[in-house]
Amino acid sequence: MSTLTHFDAHGQAHMVDVAAKAHTHRTAVATGRIEMLPATLALIESGTAKKGDVLGIARIAGIQAAKKTSDLVPLCHPLALTRVALDFAVVSEPAAVVCTATVETVGPTGVEMEALCAVQVALLTIYDMCKAVDRGMAITGVRVVEKHGGKSGSFVAQVPSR
Secondary structure, three states: OOOOEEEEOOOOOOOOOOOOOEEEEEEEEEEEEEEEEEEHHHHHHHHHOOOOHHHHHHHHHHHHHOOOOOHHHHOOOOOOOEEEEEEEEEEEEOOEEEEEEEEEEEEEOOOOHHHHHHHHHHHOOOOOOOOHOOOOOEEEEEEEEEEEOOOOOOOOOOOOOO
């Protein structure tokens, strides 16, 4: 098993030195879902939510979150992202919205945290916009499902079928 990289030899937290790492094309894909009442999902699909286009605003929020990840997660490096894309899928049974974020860069460190942050904030935005009609929504299953690039190569999660 590997050691944790965010601690120095004395056990103190530190930002990992990536100066000597190769600049490679790096991609990460994360996903998560927000489960809700069927009536809430119908509001989202119809575009009649009181606060406006829920998924459109959640997409912008997720993009902004990916760009601000290093401001939120203390030991993350600020990255020059080359692409952030969010996709939403509506699931009718059980009623849910699935968010998938794809984040890319060319640099010395990966973008898994940026993809995770994008998904979380997009789903939180959906919650915020719909909480007036459904406070019981639940955000679940947030995880990295793919990662490519860098010394460690590729990772593709074994996603259980639903």
